[in-house]
Amino acid sequence: MIETKFRWKKLIRDVLNKIAGLKGIIGDSFSENDVIIQTPPRPELGDLAFPMFPYAKKLRASPLEIAELVSIELNKNKDSLLSAEVVNEGPYINIKLPKSNFSKYTLHKILNEKTKFGTSQTLAGQKIMLEFSCPNTNKPLHLGHLRNDAIGESVSNILKANGAEVRKVNLINDRGIHICKSMLAYQKFGKGSDPESEGVKGDHFVGKFYVMFDKWARENIDAENRARELLLRWERGDPEITELWRRMNNWAVSGINETYRRTGVSFDKVYYESETYGRGKEEVLKGLERKIFYRDEESTIWVDLKEIDLDKKVLLRKDGTSLYLTQDVGTAVIRHEDWPFDRLIYVVASEQKYHFIVLFYVLKKLGFEWAENLYHLSYGMVNLPEGKMKSREGTVVDADNLLDQLIAIATEEIKSRGREKEVKNLKQTSEKIAMGALNYYLLQVSPSKDMIFIPEESISFTGNTGPYLQYMGARISSMLRKFEDRKDKFKDGAFKPELLTVKEEWEIVKLLAMYPEETEKAAEELNPSIITNYLYNLSRVFSRYYHDNPVLHNKDPNLVVTRITLVKAVLQVLKNAFILVGIPFLENM
RNA sequence: GUGCCCAUAGCUCAGUAGGAUAGAGCAUUAGAUUGCGGAUCUAAAGGUCGGAGGUUCGAAUCCUCUUGGGCACACCA
Secondary structure (H helix, E strand, C coil): CHHHHHHHHHHHHHHHHHHHHHCCCCCCCCCHHHCCCECCCCHHHCCEEEECHHHHHHHCCCHHHHHHHHHHHHHHCHHHHCCCEEEEECCEEEEECCHHHHHHHHHHHHHHHHHHCCCCCCCCCCEEEEECCCCECCCCCEHHHHHHHHHHHHHHHHHHHCCCEEEEEEEEECCCHHHHHHHHHHHHHCCCCCHHHHCCCHHHHHHHHHHHHHHHHHHCCCHHHHHHHHHHHHHCCCHHHHHHHHHHHHHHHHHHHHHHHHHCCCCCEEEEHHHHHHHHHHHHHHHHHCCCCEECCCCCEEEECHHHCCCEEEEECCCCCECHHHHHHHHHHHHHHHCCCCEEEEEEEHHHHHHHHHHHHHHHHCCCHHHHHEEEEEECCEEECCECCCCCCCCCCEHHHHHHHHHHHHHHHHHHCCCHHHHCCHHHHHHHHHHHHHHHHHHCCCCCCCEECCHHHHCCCCCCCHHHHHHHHHHHHHHHHHHHHCHHHHCCCCCCHHHCCCHHHHHHHHHHHHHHHHHHHHHHHCCCHHHHHHHHHHHHHHHHHHHHCCCCCCCCHHHHHHHHHHHHHHHHHHHHHHHHHCCCCCCCC
């Protein structure tokens, strides 16, 4: 569709210029960028629409007159129209594309390009690093991480589909005051227990102690001070503390990795804050020497942000220990040395906007010219119908727990439909349905917006959901299997695009042809919801179509083969798009 | 207090480099299986696009003001 649209833009541009010439209007000529192209509100009106309002002033004529003139001009050169039909609809020029040719071209293109259909080279040669997830090692993953991971994985796939070389990176926040808190609680209450002895997943085990600290600190005023002491000992490399830290981190990280495995999240490189904060300190001290930062009388190191109309910010505490910001400076520098990226995208919640403004500024002041290529892909908060998730009130939705529930419900659904035999592997299928539901639910909202997570809705499998899309895929697969079984019955059939006369068939072909534009737009905007919306539109039209129009039950083998070709193309595009938004494809469900 | 973001149907969301009658799902109501899988499909009902000005031939979309909500402005991450 991109090529078609481009050709039409140029054609309309030429006609507008010709009209300007005939009217003896001198001045700037029209360029193809002046030509506005749209889709008519109702398909009966045509396939492409060009409003004529914008040219009225320059051509000193009413949009109605212009439309009249343009349609006359276009119809003069029939052969340049690629057999399309021009309709003059009031102030609009509408184009009806030649259905047979366009259908044939589109379907063949899809079936030839297969998994390549909808990929582009718009980002070819670009090295893009994508940071996401970034868990703390003091608690298990929660719903917020699931949204983060879903966006991270999806954006990574979308960028790859547009030719970029993508490197997915994680940053484990395994140091800092919060980690010391759970360590302190473990020292106090742990009694040498471990996840195995308690039969608890490692990250949940560690998380329990973080909660304990919180409770304990409310009754003991020196708790916070003791945590700070512990941080100092840790940063000085105290062997006993280091040993405890290592043990607890291993528990947490292995538990978190288990959740990643379940959700299909992976990274090309995992960074650990404990390994990068030192570099951050070095860079800050270098900046201090170069007088980019300053030290106060207590020897705390600060950066002044008045150049960007902000206050000032601590980079190193007076005891020399580092902060979140310090560490992020070091991580960025190391990353660029490891893999000199053209862009680094941080997928991080919107509440940290300020942090990234400061981080990017500090890196720029330190003289790293690549600081210009850092981007914070900020996504909105996930809230519950009752309001914010609050750890103190125990309303935080735990990732593992949610997954378990989703899978259990999927299993129930399969059983209640009596499809245990067909799905072969009940457990695996349930997991895939659960992931399809979850990823679709999390990605259908534009990343920048806050969203409300309604548990009942996220696990609903009817309507606008991931499983609805998976169901389409399964139905089509089933249909294609039946076609293969009876193939000799249709062996005389041939693909004849002129047989695609049903209204929905034409709608489907146009939607299929639009898919490459959607993936490009999704990459440009770093927005997976463009793909989820597209998938739903395609599936909905297709459902309506095959509900009312038999594909295999036709006497004419040509019609069967022709419709099967369309169906195959739909399936191919569904599969291609599924990959971009983390919806597992299922032959059976 | 200052800055940033958001506000579209009862609920959850689409639609924003301005364009023809603002769309879905859920929920509600009424229908469709002698058909390739009913996790489906059809239809009804549901809206002064938070409010007021402005720019424009034309505004959910752009500008100003205003109301309501969220986030940030930590020597937490």
